[in-house]
Amino acid sequence: MTEIRKRGVLAAVICSSPFMNLGKAQARTFGVPDLRLVEIPHPFGGLALGSVQVRAAAVIPQLVSLIKEHIK
Amino acid sequence: MTAISALLDADGASVYSDDDFDAVNALVRERGWGDGLPVVPPSEQRVAAMLEWCDRPWDEPFATMAPRYSGVTPLLLAANAVMAGCRPEYFPLVMLAIEALCEKQFNLYSIQATTHPCAPLLIFNGPVARELHINGGNNAFGQGVQANATIGRAVRLALVNIGGAAPGIADMATHGSPAKYTYCAAENEAASPWEPLHVERGFPSDATTVTVIGAECPHNINDHQSLTAEGVMMTIAGTMATTGANDIYYPAQRPLLVLGPEHAQTIADGGYSKADAKRFLQQHAWLALNRFSPENIGRRFMVTFRDQYANAAPDAPVHAVKHAEDIIIVVAGGVGKHSIYMPTFGGSTTPVTCALKRRDGSYVQTIDECRRA
Numbered sequence: 001m002t003e004i005r006k007r008g009v010l011a012a013v014i015c016s017s018p019f020m021n022l023g024k025a026q027a028r029t030f031g032v033p034d035l036r037l038v039e040i041p042h043p044f045g046g047l048a049l050g051s052v053q054v055r056a057a058a059v060i061p062q063l064v065s066l067i068k069e070h071i072k
Numbered sequence: 073m074t075a076i077s078a079l080l081d082a083d084g085a086s087v088y089s090d091d092d093f094d095a096v097n098a099l100v101r102e103r104g105w106g107d108g109l110p111v112v113p114p115s116e117q118r119v120a121a122m123l124e125w126c127d128r129p130w131d132e133p134f135a136t137m138a139p140r141y142s143g144v145t146p147l148l149l150a151a152n153a154v155m156a157g158c159r160p161e162y163f164p165l166v167m168l169a170i171e172a173l174c175e176k177q178f179n180l181y182s183i184q185a186t187t188h189p190c191a192p193l194l195i196f197n198g199p200v201a202r203e204l205h206i207n208g209g210n211n212a213f214g215q216g217v218q219a220n221a222t223i224g225r226a227v228r229l230a231l232v233n234i235g236g237a238a239p240g241i242a243d244m245a246t247h248g249s250p251a252k253y254t255y256c257a258a259e260n261e262a263a264s265p266w267e268p269l270h271v272e273r274g275f276p277s278d279a280t281t282v283t284v285i286g287a288e289c290p291h292n293i294n295d296h297q298s299l300t301a302e303g304v305m306m307t308i309a310g311t312m313a314t315t316g317a318n319d320i321y322y323p324a325q326r327p328l329l330v331l332g333p334e335h336a337q338t339i340a341d342g343g344y345s346k347a348d349a350k351r352f353l354q355q356h357a358w359l360a361l362n363r364f365s366p367e368n369i370g371r372r373f374m375v376t377f378r379d380q381y382a383n384a385a386p387d388a389p390v391h392a393v394k395h396a397e398d399i400i401i402v403v404a405g406g407v408g409k410h411s412i413y414m415p416t417f418g419g420s421t422t423p424v425t426c427a428l429k430r431r432d433g434s435y436v437q438t439i440d441e442c443r444r445a
Binding site: 019021025030 | 139140241
């Protein structure tokens with residue numbers, strides 16, 4: 001994601017809530033402080049497919065906003 | 073003025089505090105630089121004394137440490153070694169451990185940031201380990217010996233303060249473990265019936281080495297009844313095969329078995345070499361497939377080992393370790409019929425062994441050689 005972002009391509013990392021600090025710190029470490037993190041509830045591991053789809057649907061509006069912002 | 077005064081005057085190089093034990097520790101707590109225990113204030117004089125045992129340039133990085141991927145300089149590391157309570161002559165071994173941990177195949181990033189409770193375990197071999205009295209005998213992994221306590225602690229403080237793995241920020245361990253305060257011991261080479269670990273891994277016996285392993289806390293193996301090699305190893309195998317360790321779910325794992333001297337002798341008296349023992353353990357350490365949850369079978373074994381388990385019977389064996397040669401065996405501890413087993417973080421970390429060397433690549437024989445001329 002770092003390499004993709006450095007090439008100017010819109011990129012976002014899906015990150016569960018407790019890992020947001022780590023995600024932000026790593027984005028700064030790798031030189032892409034503006035790398036967008038899309039926050040989802042925790043835990044994510046062990047979810048059945050149906051629950052994963054619900055989580056995915058919940059963040060679609062965030063992703064749409066990111067894309068719209070990027071193409072302005 | 074000390075030999076490091078000029079380095080400390082550089083912009084951003086130093087943090088100043090009142091020359092007071094309580095004030096320094098309050099600052100360390102406030103900045104999140106400690107491990108919860110009091111630290112030895114890293115005064116200019118103490119850091120300079122530590123660096124008298126380092127002949128590299130003090131302000132040049134010799135390793136890059138995840139997850140911050142910052143450069144580890146002897147100066148930064150020496151401050152952490154002082155805070156940990158290291159004697160200055162321990163510093164070459166602290167640097168050696170950091171070098172090993174920052175090798176790519178160890179995968180320090182994963183060990184640092186994971187929810188898993190693993191910690192870098194340091195196993196020392198060789199003459200300098202003995203010279204510095206790193207304990208490999210009675211209570212080897214417990215408290216009481218300065219070398220074990222402070223070398224391991226220096227590494228942990230560096231992992232936090234230089235590597236950036238502060239709890240909740242980058243260190244996401246669900247529970248952590250006491251091993252994250254210090255996790256350091258020597259092999260009890262004198263009590264071993266076999267070749268020591270570093271010789272097994274290709275180093276001469278007179279080399280001093282550290283082997284770093286991303287390991288869980290020790291799991292005890294208590295067998296006071298078995299009289300034969302096979303009996304002891306059956307108990308060990310039963311302890312190795314567990315549903316809750318990462319190793320069993322990966323194709324390659326390198327767990328550590330620390331045999332107490334009495335168990336080691338029983339196994340050797342049964343005619344087993346280390347390699348023989350590893351083969352026995354690999355064959356006998358298994359669980360039936362139906363001991364695992366349906367989700368773990370479906371989402372882990374059927375993914376990683378699909379060919380093997382797609383049509384397997386419910387009681388098909390799942391071996392704790394897939395390759396005998398991957399089991400690491402050392403002998404350590406004192407009296408008593410106990411051994412200990414340390415599962416690891418799993419397949420994405422590989423133990424690394426580094427040796428203490430002179431500039432010309434030959435092996436250091438005594439710690440005095442590491443003192444600056």
